[in-house]
Amino acid sequence: MKITRNVILDLLPMYLANEVSSETHALIEKYLETDPELAQQAQKQKESLELPVDIPVPLTEEDQIKAYKKSRLQLAIIIVFLAFLLAVILGITLMMFFISA
Numbered sequence: 687m688k689i690t691r692n693v694i695l696d697l698l699p700m701y702l703a704n705e706v707s708s709e710t711h712a713l714i715e716k717y718l719e720t721d722p723e724l725a726q727q728a729q730k731q732k733e734s735l736e737l738p739v740d741i742p743v744p745l746t747e748e749d750q751i752k753a754y755k756k757s758r759l760q761l762a763i764i765i766v767f768l769a770f771l772l773a774v775i776l777g778i779t780l781m782m783f784f785i786s787a
Contacts, residue, residue: 689713689717691717691721691724694714694717694718694721694724695724697710697714698714698728698731701714701728702728702731702732702735703735
């Protein structure tokens with residue numbers, strides 16, 4: 687049985703996504719060696735499918751909860767620090783006021 691270009695074109699998307707068996711992969715590779723135009727088209731499609739490395743991965747619900755709890759803790763620490771700083775500044779200001787009065 688001769689494999690036609692249309693059959694290869696039908697299989698090409700799955701081939702580019704690496705979702706074909708090793709036999710199908712070898713068959714498509716062999717066919718692409720005989721059809722340079724289709725091989726070039728397949729290479730262009732493959733390059734356009736490659737994802738950049740810096741795409742963020744969606745977080746699982748568990749990871750989202752951990753991130754939320756961590757940010758809440760950080761916010762609480764910042765609030766406590768600012769409250770302490772405000773108390774110190776207010777205390778120094780009051781001491782200066784009473785000393786000068």
